Amino acid sequence: MMKAGAMNKAPIAAAVLLAAALLPGCASIRESRGYIEDPTLTTLIQPKIDNRQSVEGTLGRPTFTSQFGTPTWYYVSSITGQRPFNRPRIRQHAVLAVTFDANGRVSEVKRSGVDQVVYLDPNGDKTPVLGRERTFLEDLFGNIGQVGGAGLPGGAAGGGPNGQ
Numbered sequence: 001m002m003k004a005g006a007m008n009k010a011p012i013a014a015a016v017l018l019a020a021a022l023l024p025g026c027a028s029i030r031e032s033r034g035y036i037e038d039p040t041l042t043t044l045i046q047p048k049i050d051n052r053q054s055v056e057g058t059l060g061r062p063t064f065t066s067q068f069g070t071p072t073w074y075y076v077s078s079i080t081g082q083r084p085f086n087r088p089r090i091r092q093h094a095v096l097a098v099t100f101d102a103n104g105r106v107s108e109v110k111r112s113g114v115d116q117v118v119y120l121d122p123n124g125d126k127t128p129v130l131g132r133e134r135t136f137l138e139d140l141f142g143n144i145g146q147v148g149g150a151g152l153p154g155g156a157a158g159g160g161p162n163g164q
Helices: 004-026 052-059 136-141
Strands: 029-034 072-082 089-100 106-112
Touching: 052 089
Parallel strands: none
Antiparallel strands: 029 072, 072 089, 089 106
16 A cells, blocks of 8 residues: 555656656757858958959858849858747848959958848738729629620620631
């Protein structure tokens, strides 16, 4: 026969073990996205000294390049954190922009961080459309009587191809 004190400890121990098993599920998920920045390597890029080949040899291929204007290589890195059942949030963000002159030499190196990130908030779940707003029933029944109405007078279609 068990003592009364031992019986009370069993549910408490089970609750503690259950809580310990579920606790890691509440931890934030950390994820690196894009270029993994090495501060030592990024400080080695010097304007008027380095060229495209030396930048690619030091930093690797860029995340993306400019399509218009002065040739610029962008190295974008982000670290996000996500709690269970939530959207990922940016914890750290860095952009290294390396601009080249006409001869392919580095003319400028710019760095920006999370202060330059723009958060866009879409306007609801619908895309705004110019024109008349129609209800569901108008969309459903709006074309009744319109099919085959174009072409000949009276709406009758001819017997040949293309209604002729």
